[in-house]
Amino acid sequence: MAVDIPIDPYVVPALDGVAYGLLVFVAAAGLVLCFGVAGILNLAHGTLYAIGGYTAAALLDGGWPSLLLALAVGVIAATAAGALVAGLLTRVAARTHLTQALLTFGLALVGGSLLVRAFGPDDQPVRVPAALDGSVVVAGHRYAAYRLVFIVVAALLAGLLHLAVRRTRAGMLVRAAVDDAEMVAVLGVSPTWIRVGVLAAAGALAGAAGVLGAPIIGPGPDTADVVLLLSLVVVVLGGLGSMTGTLLAALAVGQIQTLGVALAPSAAPFLLFAAMAAVLAVRARGLAATRRTT
Amino acid sequence: MREQAVRALRRGVAAAVLAGLVLAPWAVDDYTAALLARTLALGLVAVSVALLTGVAGLPTLGQTAPYAAGAYTSAVLGGQVSDVGVVHLAVAAVAGAALAAVTVPLVVHARGVVVLMITLAVGELAVVLVGRWRSVTGGTDGLAGIAQVRPLWGMPVLATDRARYLYTLVVVAALVGLVLLVLRTRVGLLLRAGRDDEARLRASGHRVSLQVAGVHVAAGAVAGAAGSLLVVAQQYLSPADFGFETSALLLLGVVIGGAASVGGALVGAVLVVAGRDWLFGALPGHAPLVLGLAFVVTVYLLPGGGHRPPPVRGRLLPDVGTRRAAGERPAPTGARA
Amino acid sequence: MTPLLSARGVTVRYGSLAALDGVDLRIDHGQRHALIGPNGAGKTTLLGVLGGAIPAGGGRVLLAGRDVTRLGPAARARRGIGRIHQRPAVWETLTAAENVVVAALPHAVRPGRWRPSGRRRAAERTAATLLARVGLPELAGVPAGRLAHGQRRQLEIAMALAGRPRLLLLDEPAAGLSAGEVERLAEFLRELPRAVAVLLVEHRLDLVYALCDTVTVLRDGRPLATGTPAQIRASDPVRQAYAEGVA
Numbered sequence: 101m102a103v104d105i106p107i108d109p110y111v112v113p114a115l116d117g118v119a120y121g122l123l124v125f126v127a128a129a130g131l132v133l134c135f136g137v138a139g140i141l142n143l144a145h146g147t148l149y150a151i152g153g154y155t156a157a158a159l160l161d162g163g164w165p166s167l168l169l170a171l172a173v174g175v176i177a178a179t180a181a182g183a184l185v186a187g188l189l190t191r192v193a194a195r196t197h198l199t200q201a202l203l204t205f206g207l208a209l210v211g212g213s214l215l216v217r218a219f220g221p222d223d224q225p226v227r228v229p230a231a232l233d234g235s236v237v238v239a240g241h242r243y244a245a246y247r248l249v250f251i252v253v254a255a256l257l258a259g260l261l262h263l264a265v266r267r268t269r270a271g272m273l274v275r276a277a278v279d280d281a282e283m284v285a286v287l288g289v290s291p292t293w294i295r296v297g298v299l300a301a302a303g304a305l306a307g308a309a310g311v312l313g314a315p316i317i318g319p320g321p322d323t324a325d326v327v328l329l330l331s332l333v334v335v336v337l338g339g340l341g342s343m344t345g346t347l348l349a350a351l352a353v354g355q356i357q358t359l360g361v362a363l364a365p366s367a368a369p370f371l372l373f374a375a376m377a378a379v380l381a382v383r384a385r386g387l388a389a390t391r392r393t394t
Numbered sequence: 395m396r397e398q399a400v401r402a403l404r405r406g407v408a409a410a411v412l413a414g415l416v417l418a419p420w421a422v423d424d425y426t427a428a429l430l431a432r433t434l435a436l437g438l439v440a441v442s443v444a445l446l447t448g449v450a451g452l453p454t455l456g457q458t459a460p461y462a463a464g465a466y467t468s469a470v471l472g473g474q475v476s477d478v479g480v481v482h483l484a485v486a487a488v489a490g491a492a493l494a495a496v497t498v499p500l501v502v503h504a505r506g507v508v509v510l511m512i513t514l515a516v517g518e519l520a521v522v523l524v525g526r527w528r529s530v531t532g533g534t535d536g537l538a539g540i541a542q543v544r545p546l547w548g549m550p551v552l553a554t555d556r557a558r559y560l561y562t563l564v565v566v567a568a569l570v571g572l573v574l575l576v577l578r579t580r581v582g583l584l585l586r587a588g589r590d591d592e593a594r595l596r597a598s599g600h601r602v603s604l605q606v607a608g609v610h611v612a613a614g615a616v617a618g619a620a621g622s623l624l625v626v627a628q629q630y631l632s633p634a635d636f637g638f639e640t641s642a643l644l645l646l647g648v649v650i651g652g653a654a655s656v657g658g659a660l661v662g663a664v665l666v667v668a669g670r671d672w673l674f675g676a677l678p679g680h681a682p683l684v685l686g687l688a689f690v691v692t693v694y695l696l697p698g699g700g701h702r703p704p705p706v707r708g709r710l711l712p713d714v715g716t717r718r719a720a721g722e723r724p725a726p727t728g729a730r731a
Numbered sequence: 732m733t734p735l736l737s738a739r740g741v742t743v744r745y746g747s748l749a750a751l752d753g754v755d756l757r758i759d760h761g762q763r764h765a766l767i768g769p770n771g772a773g774k775t776t777l778l779g780v781l782g783g784a785i786p787a788g789g790g791r792v793l794l795a796g797r798d799v800t801r802l803g804p805a806a807r808a809r810r811g812i813g814r815i816h817q818r819p820a821v822w823e824t825l826t827a828a829e830n831v832v833v834a835a836l837p838h839a840v841r842p843g844r845w846r847p848s849g850r851r852r853a854a855e856r857t858a859a860t861l862l863a864r865v866g867l868p869e870l871a872g873v874p875a876g877r878l879a880h881g882q883r884r885q886l887e888i889a890m891a892l893a894g895r896p897r898l899l900l901l902d903e904p905a906a907g908l909s910a911g912e913v914e915r916l917a918e919f920l921r922e923l924p925r926a927v928a929v930l931l932v933e934h935r936l937d938l939v940y941a942l943c944d945t946v947t948v949l950r951d952g953r954p955l956a957t958g959t960p961a962q963i964r965a966s967d968p969v970r971q972a973y974a975e976g977v978a
Contacts, residue, residue: 140513141507143642192693197507198453198649199693205642206689211617213682325638329518336515373519376500580836580851583825587833590822597782597820598894599808599837 107122111241113362114355119247121354122254123316125347128331128338130182131303132346135335138298141197143204144185146177146328147211148303152310153319154215157224160314164229174311175304181211182303184201186296212324223320246315252310258347261305265343333372337379349379407656415563420666424555431559431627433667434566438620440663441570441656442613447645448653449577450609451589452501456513457521459497460490460614462636464621466524466531467632469540472622479543479552479561482622490618491611501643517641525633530635536632539623552626561622566660569619573656585609586654615623642668646689649696733796735760735928736812736898741780743773743952750776752952753790761925764931765939767963768949777815777949778900781930782814783807795897802864809837813896817903819883822868823876827867827886830875831858835893835946837957854893861889866915881912888919905935917942940964 113129127149134142160166185207192199227233232246239385306327310319317323334353338346356371362372413536419427441459446452458651464486471489472482498511525533530549531537542551545561550726552558575618576582595602625631645667674681738756742749751773765965766774779785781792783804791800798925799807808814821830833853865885870878875886884904891899903912904920913935920929920942933939939946940960948955948963956966 135507135511139507141510142512188690192696196453197510198447198645199655199696201455201510202642202646202649202689203693206686206693209639209682209686209689210434211686213680213686217683329515329638332511332515333519336512340511370523371524376515376519390586445897504777525915580832580854583829583833584836586824587822587830590824593784593804594816594820594822595833596804597784597816598834598890599805602831650875 102204103150110359110362111238112243113358115238115243116247116249117354117356117358118351119251119254120169120358121351122258123309123313124327124330124334125350125351126254126257126261127306127313127327128334128346128350129343130305131331131363132338132343133298133302133305135340138295139197140189140295140299141201142185142299142302143201143203143328144181144208144211144324145302145306145331145347146324146326147208147215148181148306149310149313149317149327150163150212150319150324151178151181152223152307152312153226153314153323154219154310155247155307156311156314157219157226157319160227160229162227162230162233164231167229170325171308171311175307178307178310179301180303181298182301182306185303186292186299189299194281208324208328212321215319216234216321219319223318226314226318228315249320250312250316257308292358308334333376337376398713400620401648411661412567416560419556419559427555427559430668430670431555431562432624432666433671434559434562435620435623435627436640436644436667437647437660437664438566438569438623438660440647440651441573442616442620443644443652443663444648444653444656444659445573445585445613445616446609447648448655448659449582450585450588450606452606452609452643453466453510454513454613455510455615456515456517456520456616457644458495458517458636458641459513460493460525460617461621461624462520462633464490464618465624465631465635466530466537466621467618468622469537469625470530472543472625473541477541477543477551478547479545479565479622479626482625483619485566486625487615487619490621491615493618494611494614495607500608514638514641517636519688521633521638523637524636531633532633535659536630538630540629540631542629543626558626562627565623569616570656570660573616577656578640595633604658642689643670646692650692672689680688681720732760734793735762735795736850736930737793738777738781738790739793740790741774741777741787741792743780743785744788749809749952751780754949756781756947756954758928758930760820760897760928760944762928763920763943763945764928764930765943766949766956767934767936767946768940772948772949773952775902776952778814778930778932782812782900784814801939804900805837808894811867811895811897812893813891813899814902815887815891815899815901817886817906819880819887820882821878821886821890822876824874826861826872826874827862827878828855828871829856830886831861831889831893833876835861837859838895839855840902849930857893858889863887864892865889881908884908884912884916896927898934899923899929901933903932903934905933905938913938 127145130148131142131145133144134140135382152174155177156170159170159173172265186205189200189203190201228246232249234245236245236248237243237246317327330353334349337349337353338344339349352375353372356375360367360371376388399715409520418430422430431696439457443454443457446454446628467489468482472485475485477479497513497516497624501509504512525534528535542553544551545564552561575586584595584600588600588602588605592602595605624635628635644663647663648659649662649665650666651658651660653659670681670685673684673688677684734757736756736758741751741754741756743751754773754777756777766777768774776785780787783799783806785804787830793797793799794810794812795809797810799810802810804814822833825833832851832854835857836850839850839854856903859868859871862871865888867882867885867889870882875883876926877939878886884907895936896939901920904916908916917938920931922931929943931939931943945957946963947957956963958966
């Protein structure tokens, strides 16, 4: 341990905030898809993340291959779980958001208790690849290597997501649906398959976030709730449907949760609330207006 | 004829339930009486959920926020002002209404699934806040040692679980009666009309945003008052009382109870909460799993098909599955405020 | 004399498509004005803009000389604009009488300051009168959701009248009605007090020519011509525009 390198009280939390924010963004992006495209409030979204997290805890052994394996298994498992949620929703699809919310909440409870049964009630330790298990020096400050790499990877993932939404045909469909849900029906795509596709894609994103983010928001009985809440706040803050807005909101929430706590520990709990109230109060009218012109 | 029979049956059931509720504390032990009192308080929150979700068509998952505001205000502030329960109730109702009023700008222009998301986020944030604001709320350790109250000036302190239960029952009955009375005035007509077709209400000259704000604040006051009852019933508060699970349970109870029926919501929520409590006692360790399955099964068993789902005000994001025939005009709910 | 309603240069765009492109319209007090034109000409959109349900992208709307462009539908309804929708818009879980009561509430005269129920009672009196006038007195206690299409149309007219309108915007009131119902509707409109001006969007030209004193033809979001029924009937371009749209 080098003693001569000072640990800056703000740079490290700020970097942590970026990592945290990007993680929340990847998780929340799935929620935006569900809600924006299919109009579903998936309360089991946090559980999909937890599936990824527990996979990471179970499979990671400190080597690189295990990371790749965990990523593959976690993403596949969470994707399948997402598709399963969609399948179960099919029978109640014609009913209201209320029944959808109740069903997904029930699934979240079931999924959560199955995970706890399989992995135990304690928070699981996660072993990152040995090569990343140290710290590096960033601009004169010590910083955990894994988090630094995570920032890069998550930023890449966010970039890829942006490109996918902007450039591919599926992405155009998604944007069209977020702008105007009637559009997709006009294009003649079956609503059931939209639901399955969207929830599976959301599951893949949540699973990837769960595996890669396990060292940051680790798997445990509370994980699903925490991730769902953060994703919800971020989606609402980000303007309910805008990917860019969601990214900015996620980064802001990351800073509030880390730098905010470091700077003003007593005020931090109120900051999230205040940020949401402020953004919504300002945006409420504009948001409503843009939605209503369709 | 048939409607009259149904009405008579409903009255009979209501009378039987009420009689059972009055006699209940003599039939069960103290612990169960305390549990029942807490369940009744939750039933009152469910009434506020039904007011928004069923009567006004504004689905909510966030009534735990005013509930928590009422409970903590009643416990922390009420004790300093007075030891009279009715004063606590008033303080708690004001706190719940104030919290609802603060969140009105967030929900007044949103509809459908967006309201669910926003209200859920508000409710969850309120729980986080309660958990972290240790100096006032005791954080996740909870708030204990809450002073006992007397119902009215000059009455004895509520010293037993049975007395506390009866106090809760009387207050819940009075407040539910009040809500039902108000719903019989033009307020009820306006709320139902807004649920049926909000744009038509505007086209007739009604200030819909004001009405939406009003029902939110009123529901907040009811939930806040329920918070004060929780304090009396439980004499202990912790953030776990106001979690996400509570919101979902209440919503399930309201949906089972028929969404638009205030009495049904009360009964539905009481049944659901009692079922949850029984489960946690009977199947320790398996309760969340069974409860989750119960949610799934209930949703599948809910009347569907020909049954009309509880209507929801102008959906910003229509269900992908239920689409209007192509070529029709967009729904009149596309109107501006 | 100031016209009851005048629209100046009203424009509404959906993306690159102009639904209304600089529409001028003038309606005088008590006038019976018809708006005709092929499908997609912007008739319903124009009614929406005049009623306040659709915000105007450009132009102004004046009601009795006052600019109401920025007012929403509720504020305009309180200033005397009543609306009948293409699909009858009624509150389905409320009874027919309750529908009219709710529609009358914002406009009911309050008899005494300390009698909050007085307003509802006044509205209830209005409702009974109006239901009788539109021919639905025996259905007052039936939920509107159970009424047939034609009955809903009558109910919505009663609701619009409960708002004491100076101007009634009617969007294809005869659509979906039986011959007998159309006859009754025509008679009802003919008997409306002259204090109420009417803007009628209708495909059935026989009805338009029988009921209205002024006709405006709209095509592709622009007014093509305005005149008396006789003038419009005689005008070639109008006939052509209409024939194309109908065909």
